[in-house]
Amino acid sequence: MKSLDKYRGCLIGGAAGDALGYAVEFLDEASIFKRYGKKGIMEYELVDGIAQISDDTQMTLFTANGLLLGTMQNITGEIMGTYPKYIACCYKDWLQTQYSSYPLKEKMFYSWLVNIPELFSRRAPGDTCLTAIEDGANGTIDKPINDSKGCGGVMRVAPIGLYFEGKTYTNEEIDRIGAETAAITHGHELGYIPAAALVHIIHLVSHNADITLLNAVLDAKEALFRQFAGKKHLNEQIKLIDKAIVLSKENIDDLEAIGELGEGWVAEETLAIAIYCSLKYSNDFDKALIASVNHSGDSDSTGAVTGNILGAYLGLKGIPQKYLEHLELKNVIIELAEDLYKDCKMAEYALHDKEIWKQKYIYKTYQPNYKKMMEDDICKRFSK
Numbered sequence: 001m002k003s004l005d006k007y008r009g010c011l012i013g014g015a016a017g018d019a020l021g022y023a024v025e026f027l028d029e030a031s032i033f034k035r036y037g038k039k040g041i042m043e044y045e046l047v048d049g050i051a052q053i054s055d056d057t058q059m060t061l062f063t064a065n066g067l068l069l070g071t072m073q074n075i076t077g078e079i080m081g082t083y084p085k086y087i088a089c090c091y092k093d094w095l096q097t098q099y100s101s102y103p104l105k106e107k108m109f110y111s112w113l114v115n116i117p118e119l120f121s122r123r124a125p126g127d128t129c130l131t132a133i134e135d136g137a138n139g140t141i142d143k144p145i146n147d148s149k150g151c152g153g154v155m156r157v158a159p160i161g162l163y164f165e166g167k168t169y170t171n172e173e174i175d176r177i178g179a180e181t182a183a184i185t186h187g188h189e190l191g192y193i194p195a196a197a198l199v200h201i202i203h204l205v206s207h208n209a210d211i212t213l214l215n216a217v218l219d220a221k222e223a224l225f226r227q228f229a230g231k232k233h234l235n236e237q238i239k240l241i242d243k244a245i246v247l248s249k250e251n252i253d254d255l256e257a258i259g260e261l262g263e264g265w266v267a268e269e270t271l272a273i274a275i276y277c278s279l280k281y282s283n284d285f286d287k288a289l290i291a292s293v294n295h296s297g298d299s300d301s302t303g304a305v306t307g308n309i310l311g312a313y314l315g316l317k318g319i320p321q322k323y324l325e326h327l328e329l330k331n332v333i334i335e336l337a338e339d340l341y342k343d344c345k346m347a348e349y350a351l352h353d354k355e356i357w358k359q360k361y362i363y364k365t366y367q368p369n370y371k372k373m374m375e376d377d378i379c380k381r382f383s384k
Helices: 004-022 029-036 055-075 082-099 127-134 158-163 173-182 189-207 213-227 234-248 253-261 267-280 287-292 299-314 330-342 353-359 370-375
Strands: none
Touching: 004 055, 004 158, 004 189, 004 287, 004 299, 004 330, 055 082, 055 158, 055 299, 055 330, 055 353, 082 127, 082 173, 158 173, 158 299, 158 330, 173 189, 173 213, 189 213, 189 234, 189 267, 189 299, 213 234, 213 267, 213 299, 234 253, 234 267, 253 267, 267 287, 267 299, 287 299, 287 330
């Protein structure tokens, strides 16, 4: 059963972990604790009053846009390709935001997100993502574009786990869309297998009110065995997931536990660290996020994936207010979460909503009144 609160929580949670970790992404643990104290970074580090998101959240938003673009193409009578193909098209738009200035001179876009000036910011994008998209964004599982297993594939696929409730897709097919989306840029087995696992976990916890997070993780393990049987590196991921589960049950220092799992620069480690933090603090978003970023590694990605998982599990209501305040593009993130939840059922909307939907996913001309959105603060609607 769909829950708008969980949709919002997943994307806001991921952005919150991203923003908290982005400030310390390239610091070793000694530098983190020297700068922020013995507990490490616990609050956003603001730049001009804003908690900045990184490329992780930027690409997550373009993933969401690609899903809705694909469905809209089908509704309007176009011959529909695969969802990863539409997502890849939106990644090409994201690439332009990394190299060009706002506004873009080109008139043909795939994503309305190019109409948001704040997205035209380079926030340490991964070289693999940049290069793979420049080369056409055409990697697949069967025809890998490279041999990279960096975390740039897993950190952006959370919307796929949210989106497909009620559609004629099996869990296996949904997981495969997650894996293929990661494989657009990351061709190693461990570049896309973790993405399938993350999508599976998010899909289960965001659409099942009674499932425990541990059971969702265990179910994801079984799904990986079915989906990727015979893959050379599958057992490496399974062993890391198992280790994360065991560590989450032990009375062990978080930094020590994370050190046993890795640093998160590669996707299988990012997923394992996020699973560990999410399981250990399954009812405490704040503690999970703080643990997930205070280490010598890819802190924004481990924070983002942890936030995606726990945000989907606890919902927006489970995210402390401090993570909503000052979060960059908070209103746009919420808007994409709501669009994923509503889907392209235009007949159910008022005429005003229909027109906005067309501007977004047919004409790509939609440009939110960012100042007004900040004044109105969409977060005031969270209780609805």
